[in-house]
Amino acid sequence: MGRTQDQRQGRERQGEVVTTTLVVRFVLGRYHANPWGHHVNEGQVELPPSPWRVLRALYAVWKTRAPDLDDNTVHTLLGRLAEPPVYFVPPFQLGHTRHYLPNTKLRAGAASRDKTLDAFAVFDRNAELAIRWPFTLPAEQVKALGRLAESLPYLGRADSLCEARLDETWQPGQHHTVASPLDLDDGLQDTDTISLLTPTMPLDLAALTARPVDLRAGNLLFPPATQFLDYARPLEQQPRRTPRWRRTWQPVPAVRFTVAADVLPPIGDAVAITDRLRLAAVAKLNAVRGHEHSHSLLAGRGSDGRPLTDHQHAHYLALPNPERRLAELVIWTPGGLAEDELTALSRIVELRPPKGMPGAGPLDVRMAAYGDTVTVLGDLTGPARAWQSLTPFVPPRHPKHDWGQFVTGEIHRELAFRGLPAPTSVELAGGDWTQFLRQRPSKRFARTNPAGPIIRRGADVTLTFPEPLLGPFALGYLAHFGLGLFRPASRD
Template structure:
């Protein structure tokens, strides 16, 4: 018979930072890792139930060292920000340090259930019941907890979803409504000396994680979101804005791998939901061939609103407009982490939040304003090679005119001037999903000068649907 540990949070909040993560990252370890649960049981034995026999407790913890499964209620992730005076206040200057308090808001019966597929001896069951009742909190001290051992999962947990170890790093194994979580688990057999190590002791050994531990990948229910009423409108959804959450955003130089990972995740979700079909979000037909017709499909574009050289938002701009299923696919993707695989240069484990969807009025004004002069925000990469008989100025002019002709009927009179932009040094100009040999096409910083004002946005060249060749007006 399985062992069922019920962790009830009467305040409906669960605070816990994953081991190895910085508190201001805003990450929440949900569900509580097996390593956290074992440490909590050991701690309450030492502090609140020292009369229990050591042999019984040691054997109990060894039995519970196998990875459990969980039942998790609907939840949302939230945080508060606190600003504390730092040491500079002693000198009379005004200065503060920010602390992020992230937590999971639990709905339903506000109870997480951990289930171990083991049988316990009667004395071990009694010891576990005694220890569970002695647990004051799980995670941070803010997470007041009432724990108890149950014979079975109660009926009021019908709305919970199961979190299971999947045992390997394969996002394709995740079903819709689930996302990946790497939980800290003990290696078998359990090392009690490692279990009681303090974080400062682990750091002193120049380790990120305690010895005798391993990370196991779980399929965890995605966070729940309040349903928004659908408004009837004839306007197409041509713009979707996704804010990148976290303390540190990826650099602009990682635009292509980020957009490649996001688009790939969208295609997976869309294929699962509606099957093979023509998709403006994917830019492909049902047969897998590229769409034609003036680059009217989705552009995944980086937006650096703060001007610090990092991507604050991803703006998905689709001139032809997205279907309701494609917008829903974007919303589904934001419920899981986005990033490149191990061994590939680029961002990992990013989370995004949809902030707006609608028409072109949601585009940044600096992209959408009419202007005669436009300058590159990201490098322009021509789609063709420079022919020996062409001067560089002729080559760039011909490439710009050809790209403009693909995007409209009337090609405006334009002059292209090469410039130097140190921000473009180190820019990744190749998709990590592209298994062909690395491209040798160079990149350029350009300024375009039109005879008449031209309306934006302007995206030109190779990988323009992945964020390269993006321009902004300068006058």
């Protein structure tokens, strides 16, 4: 700090103007600030931020984030910064959003809402707004101001997240607009101005820290010891967007939904609900692609319209809660979903049964997570040596000979087809597999070529492997619609 002070003094002796510059970058590219004395629904934005706003922000940061700074140093610093600064405003555009909020009449049963505007200025996220005072500060005040700047979380409303720093070497770019205080002697008739709230000199700290509610209680519209100072108003211009690097799309193998309903359907309806989920997913994808039939892992069909057979396409799975109610839905696609397929899934908000199809009524669903399999489906991935069926395993072929031997043989065949190792043991439990629907309603109740009822026997199975196995996996008949889903019995 001593070297910096010596450099300043040397530059001053050479006749160079030394300034103090506070640089602010709005992290989200938006600045929200309503001018003092104006209603929010006037849609005005205080740009540049008034000196009064800047001083109050620095004072608040001192009290909340840097209370160890010396009182006398900060008081003297704020008194010095009360002198009107010059602003360098980057390109911006103004915008607003409209919000409709319930009022007391609505709560009483009447259809009534209040409209509120949220006005803001939009910057490029890398753009920097600078506040410059035409003087230098003593070393201890420079250190204090630097500490306050680095601790500043936002400027304006809390939506205006920012990063700030003290930078004496900062220089404006060619697209910055200079906003300086104007004198009455200046020719203002052709100048568009903005009035900013500034303190009178010397700074009144009591007035600076007064709460607006207390001012209103005293019938004051503006704080005492303040005045309005005219500045040249910065004019809107299109922000210069910096080119953003667009990452290469990485296929998404796992998507998770939550089911919202007063009464959740039983897990036995898993196939019926996952059948609906597939119908909704394919319908949304057709809308995204303009009803162009092409290769789709969601539909499980190639570009030629033929079914995919390598089990890399979507598995529509249902997960129960502790009460054995269907609480979550999963779309697990080992081959990874394309970007437009994920977009289609994000638009699913309700699962309605097709007309004439029995089962549960409409279900509200929301996408809760998507990403890699281990992150999104950690409860189904393991690794583990012992795996237990979460939903019954239903052999895809007609039972032959001894039931236990037949199920064991079918388990081995299904695992081999998916490139998974053979288990060392297959144990059958006596679960009630009859509660589970074992046919897709959209196939059984199809208008053309409906599928008749097929009785398929299922089994609850526990598999043990010689080495820990990484899931998830589903085996057997309707494995792509929620049956034959396994979960780790214990993690190894």
